[in-house]
Amino acid sequence: MKVTDKHDKIIKAAIRVFAKKGFFNSRISEIAKEANVADGTIYLYFNNKYDILITIFEEEIGKIIAKVKQEIAKIDDPRKKLERFAYLHLRLVEDNRDLAEVIQVELRQSSKFMKEYRNKKFAEYLNIISQIIRQGQNQGIFRQDVMPGIFKRAFFGALDEMSRFWVLSTRKKYRVSTAAKQISKFFLDGILIPELKAN
Amino acid sequence: MKVTDKHDKIIKAAIRVFAKKGFFNSRISEIAKEANVADGTIYLYFNNKYDILITIFEEEIGKIIAKVKQEIAKIDDPRKKLERFAYLHLRLVEDNRDLAEVIQVELRQSSKFMKEYRNKKFAEYLNIISQIIRQGQNQGIFRQDVMPGIFKRAFFGALDEMSRFWVLSTRKKYRVSTAAKQISKFFLDGILIPELKAN
DNA sequence: ACTATCTGAATGAACGTACATTCATATTTT
DNA sequence: AAAATATGAATGTACGTTCATTCAGATAGT
Numbered sequence: 001m002k003v004t005d006k007h008d009k010i011i012k013a014a015i016r017v018f019a020k021k022g023f024f025n026s027r028i029s030e031i032a033k034e035a036n037v038a039d040g041t042i043y044l045y046f047n048n049k050y051d052i053l054i055t056i057f058e059e060e061i062g063k064i065i066a067k068v069k070q071e072i073a074k075i076d077d078p079r080k081k082l083e084r085f086a087y088l089h090l091r092l093v094e095d096n097r098d099l100a101e102v103i104q105v106e107l108r109q110s111s112k113f114m115k116e117y118r119n120k121k122f123a124e125y126l127n128i129i130s131q132i133i134r135q136g137q138n139q140g141i142f143r144q145d146v147m148p149g150i151f152k153r154a155f156f157g158a159l160d161e162m163s164r165f166w167v168l169s170t171r172k173k174y175r176v177s178t179a180a181k182q183i184s185k186f187f188l189d190g191i192l193i194p195e196l197k198a199n
Numbered sequence: 200m201k202v203t204d205k206h207d208k209i210i211k212a213a214i215r216v217f218a219k220k221g222f223f224n225s226r227i228s229e230i231a232k233e234a235n236v237a238d239g240t241i242y243l244y245f246n247n248k249y250d251i252l253i254t255i256f257e258e259e260i261g262k263i264i265a266k267v268k269q270e271i272a273k274i275d276d277p278r279k280k281l282e283r284f285a286y287l288h289l290r291l292v293e294d295n296r297d298l299a300e301v302i303q304v305e306l307r308q309s310s311k312f313m314k315e316y317r318n319k320k321f322a323e324y325l326n327i328i329s330q331i332i333r334q335g336q337n338q339g340i341f342r343q344d345v346m347p348g349i350f351k352r353a354f355f356g357a358l359d360e361m362s363r364f365w366v367l368s369t370r371k372k373y374r375v376s377t378a379a380k381q382i383s384k385f386f387l388d389g390i391l392i393p394e395l396k397a398n
Numbered sequence: 399a400c401t402a403t404c405t406g407a408a409t410g411a412a413c414g415t416a417c418a419t420t421c422a423t424a425t426t427t428t
Numbered sequence: 429a430a431a432a433t434a435t436g437a438a439t440g441t442a443c444g445t446t447c448a449t450t451c452a453g454a455t456a457g458t
Contacts, residue, residue, distance in 0.1 A: 006434090022308055024223040028418060038435040043419065079391075108363075109221055109308050133390075146390045150373060150381045153364055154357035161356025162349070164307075174349060182349045190389035191332075191345045192278075205407090227444060237409040239446080248444070 007045045009035045011059065014052045019098035023053055023106045053106060060099055061121050064092060069128060078136035079188055085129065086159055087180035093163040094176055101167045104160070126152045151187075158183050206244045208234045210258070213251045218297035222252055222305050252305060259298055260320050263291060268327060277335035278387055284328065285358055286379035292362040293375055300366045303359070325351045350386075357382050 013035035017026045028049055032039045046052045068088050075081045093100040107122075129152040136142035162179055166172055174182075212234035216225045227248055231238045245251050267287050274280045292299040306321075328351040335341035361378055365371055373381075 027416090032436095039418090040420075040436065041434055044433070049418065105308055109304055136390075141392065142390045143392050146385070147373070147377075147381055150361070150378055151385065151390070153360045154382050154385055157356040157358070157360025157363075158353035159356070160360060161352045164356075165352055174346070178346075179349055182346055183353050186345070186350065186353055186386055186389070188389045188391055190385070190387045191335075191341045191350070192387050193340065193342050226442095231410095238444090239410065240408055242445070243407070 006035075006037060006041060010037060010042055010045055010052070011056060013037075015056060015098045015102055018053065018056075018106060019101040023049075023102075023109065053102075056099075056102060057107060057121070060096075061103070061125075065121070065125050065128075068092075068125070072128060072132070078132050078139065078141055081132045081135075082129075082155070082187065083180060083184040085132070086155075086184045087177065089159045090163065090166075090176045090180050093166060094172075097167060100163060104164060104167060126156055129155050155183075155187055158186070205234075205236060205240065209236060209241055209244055209251070210255060212236075214255060214297045214301055217252065217255070217305060218300040222248075222308070252301075255298070255301060256306060256320070260302070260324075264320065264324055264327075267291075267324070271327060271331070277331050277338065277340055280331045280334075281328075281354070281386065282379060282383040284331070285354075285383045286376065288358045289362060289365075289375045289379050292365060293371075296366060299362060303363060303366060325355055328354050354382075354386055357385070 010031065014026075014031045017031050017034055020026075021030075028042060029039050031052070032042055035042075042052070046055065068085065071088055072081050072085060075084055130148035133142055133146060133148040133151050137144055137146065137148075162183065209230065213225075213230045216230050216233055219225075220229075227241060228238055230251070231241055234241075241251075245254065267284065270287055271280050271284060274283055329347035332341055332345060332347040332350050336343055336345070336347075361382065
């Protein structure tokens, strides 16, 4: 690794600028300034503005998926796996706010144009969840009528919306561990009081 | 109402174009063409491009909130209210795909710049959910440890992610009623098989 | 009933600017 | 001193917005 890795400096700067202004409202000159680099230098490392965005996704999302997979693999009980997934997801957002915001907003925005890409990586992330469900169903822990394809989206969506709330609001109202526990409990136990559960 | 309401024609055209290309990649000339109107005509009805987007939100979101509130009010049982909310939300998305896509992607994108706006209207929508929870808690149907502020986001997020899936994919894999039932059941009953419920 | 005058909605070519990208030149590294 | 890396002013263009002009239809005058 070079003493000053320009590639990395530019990526880090771009994450900050994109998070603050959004991709289309960010200027190359701003990113250059934030990275302490000349405008032209950016084009020595990236083909164009859009390429910077793509690279952010490619380099960062892979790391996240690998990390979550690895952590989940350490646990046996599918119930605990779910709770752990929730915690890890929210922690990642908390620890990488700018990145989280860029992924949330811009990956969505661009999804039409990079559908294949989103589909591949994002599906991989979601499938960590559906795998947990199938494992739980095989072990007789989760109900058979739970559709893993719907569950994975619902569970991810719940976490994602919670993250968005954090990313957009300045102060957090709830702690990560509280939110992770609440959300996984919603999905595991439901919200009905025990006596009322019919099934 | 005039024979040809240009304001409306332009809004409808813009929803189609924004949904297809995204706000920043949409050209005024495209919207004009789609609306069968000259470029300049658009500026007789709107101050600028951004104003078109704002107007879409202002005119359409209000209608949606009003409709959902009204439908929910007809029901007593908080359990049924939740399921109905899920169904209505997903139905709205299904019946107004382009609008749903614009709201999902662009409202999020712009949220930093129209925070006050999103906060107001969107919070109103989310609060329909937390009201249902509080009502259920008062009636002794929902557990007291459910935090309405977290629940509303989790529930909305689950529906929203399911919608995004529909908006972005060409063919629907699940029926609206199936998804609505699954998701509300997740939240009401959880996914554990009955024997395993500890609490 | 016919003509003249007025009106303002609609048009689309022209304008001006903002900004991504390039490249001739400078600096640093080997 | 050659090669590699970095610079930032200059370039070219895409596109939001403007505005002089048109013209269908309304109103008034004869």
